[in-house]
Amino acid sequence: MTTPHLSAVRAATTGLVAILAALGVGHLVAGLLLLPAASPFLAVGNAFIDRTPAPVKDFAISTFGTNDKPALLVGMAVVLVLAGLLIGLASRRTVWPGVVAVVVLGIVGALAVNEQSSGRLGLLAPLGSMVAGLAVFWWLHRRARPAAETPQGGVGRRGFVIGAAATSVGALLAGAGGFASARRIDVAESRRGVGELVPTTPAPPIPADAAFPELGTPTFLTPVADFYRIDVNLAVPQLRAEDATLRITGMVDEPLELSFDDIRNMTLVEKTITMTCVSNEVGGPYVSTANFIGVPLLELLERAGIRGGAQQLVGHAVDGFTLGTPLDMLRAAGDDALLAIGMNREALLPEHGFPMRTVVPGLYGYVSATKWVTELELATYDVKPYWVERGWDGQPPGIVPIKISSRVDAPTSFQRLPGGDVTIAGTAWAQGRGISRVELRLDKGPWQAAELATEVNPNTWRMFRLTTALPAGQHTVTCRAFDGDGQMQAEDRLRLINPGPVPDGSTGWHSIVFTVE
Incomplete structure (x- = not known):
């Protein structure tokens, strides 16, 4: 006799709830241990960051800015949701594919936690995560079976939904408890x-x-x-x-x-x-x-x-x-x-x-x-x-001082300004050497010296400004700076880290386009 399959919906729900329970319990255990980094979710994310090639890191920073880490967490959550659904669907006939998958994910979490220097105690978090995932998957898989297939006669659609919902709520509460427990390390009070x-x-x-x-x-x-x-x-x-x-x-x-x-x-x-x-x-x-x-x-x-x-x-x-x-x-x-x-x-x-x-x-x-x-x-x-x-050069001459840089802060790109005099303002820096001059070019005109703010010291940035009359229409302004030794900012634009193992920083003259009405 052929063993009946679980319905696709019940199977997918079983896998998803098991993953949710594993994450919640893992985070709770890490919080109770006062080892937030031992949370398997965070540990795997940190391990992913450690292995990300520099160009990919730079793409994430340039695309998401300081939201690169929340973007990674959201991406991981989406991947885990899909993994849970697939684990469930792969286990429609028998529980064993899901069991194996949960164990594999638990081992991955344990390896990541061990790598993140949380110590042996921190391994309790991925262990708890794996046990919770296995227990929930096994339990829900049995409840999801048709009534004729289990000695208990099954629990029916309503019973399965209640069990899955209750487990999901428990998993969310466990995760919240992990966050609350981790806050027992009262850094804010220590800082005060x-x-x-x-x-x-x-x-x-x-x-x-x-x-x-x-x-x-x-x-x-x-x-x-x-x-x-x-x-x-x-x-x-x-x-x-x-x-x-x-x-x-x-x-x-x-x-x-x-x-x-x-x-x-x-x-x-x-x-x-x-x-x-x-x-x-x-x-x-x-x-x-x-x-x-x-x-x-x-x-x-x-x-x-x-x-x-x-x-x-x-x-x-x-x-x-x-x-x-x-x-x-x-x-x-x-x-x-x-x-x-x-x-x-x-x-x-x-x-x-x-x-x-x-x-x-x-x-x-x-x-x-x-x-x-x-x-x-x-x-x-x-x-x-x-x-x-991770392949970056860590000694001279590979390490270079901070490069001469400048940017236009105002007007902003594509800003529309009223007619009359226009003031362009910006910031330049070349830490260790200081800024001796900044020049601006409007459209294809000649370079003009900007007025520099008072220098504080060679290790700080220096602001500049230039006021000029411009006709109505679209205009482009470009800036370039000179350091305290008279060296001019490089014109060629290279994004972030140049090819090869040496992180050089970006170079190039900054330009923005704006309109005078």
Whole structure:
């Protein structure tokens, strides 16, 4: 006698609800363990990010901006929904294809969690996820069988719907419980406990004419909440200041271990620094400026004693991420390179590395900015940090200083302006060298020197403006900048990371089109 198949609807629903239950329970267990990164859903997402080729990462950033991670999570959710439906449909005759599929997904989750440095305890989350998925799939599959096929006589359509709905609600509540449990790590309260940060050596005041926000440029200091964020984390690492320690290890005379309070009580300095992401497009938004407060990195390293032969400083983050800064470039930055604990006179936000991070001006973030840092290791180039393991060059001459860049902030693209004088305003930067000149070209006319705002220091951006009369019609404005050495910004446009293993950053003159009425 042929075994009756489950209906397509019941089979697909069984697979989908089982996947939902697995995700919810996995997230709940990770939350109860206070290991949010051990959630199989997040761990697999982070593992996917780790294996994504640089050009694909850049495409995601350029397409979705800072919403690249929510876009990935949505994409993963869609894939898991489809996987659940297919698992169910493949199990219409027998439960075993679904059982095997759930086990395989559980193993994938466990491998991802293990890779994300959550420790053996973190493996309980994918284990719980797999057990929940198997139990729900087996139970619903039996309830979905026709009445004549089971000793209990089946449960009927209504009973199956109630069981599936109740399980789905339970899975959603479990996931919500995971989020709530993870919040027991009260980073917000810890951050408030740091209090206002007043440096012993403050940065010079920002001149009133250092920016032209009334004309459309950013304010000179970026509000902390608006500072750009680019990293590899789907979930922001949660580390309280009172639990944080900084170890200085590797090629040192005497390893050190410092608590956050030890660092908080040191002589704090304040530096005004503009940071830029290597993935910033021509004219892009991933550049921001803040008054960073902290302790000079070299001062800390010299306490431990830098041994001869050390070539790079490898920063280790609480989530296992590593980042390497060439020691020669760190020394060239001098006292401007910081172990930072604050921005704009307040503690770092969790998104920006609370409680501690590194900041080295003049270098792109992928070799200068370890957020959530817990260890500074002096090493040779034999140690391969995160990006070097993924094919990027991590040592000179491959590492280049931040390239000369400029952009037009106002007018905006395709803006329509009233007739009369038109003011063009924008921003330029070449950290470490400063900006000495900016020129603008209107349509195919000659280059004209723009008026520069007051320079704050060579490690920060510099605003510019030009007012001119233009006839009615469509116009194109192009900008180019010159650094403090007189070097002109490259004209050829190269998007993001050039071909090959060296992340160069984008180059090219920024242009926008607008209309005068």
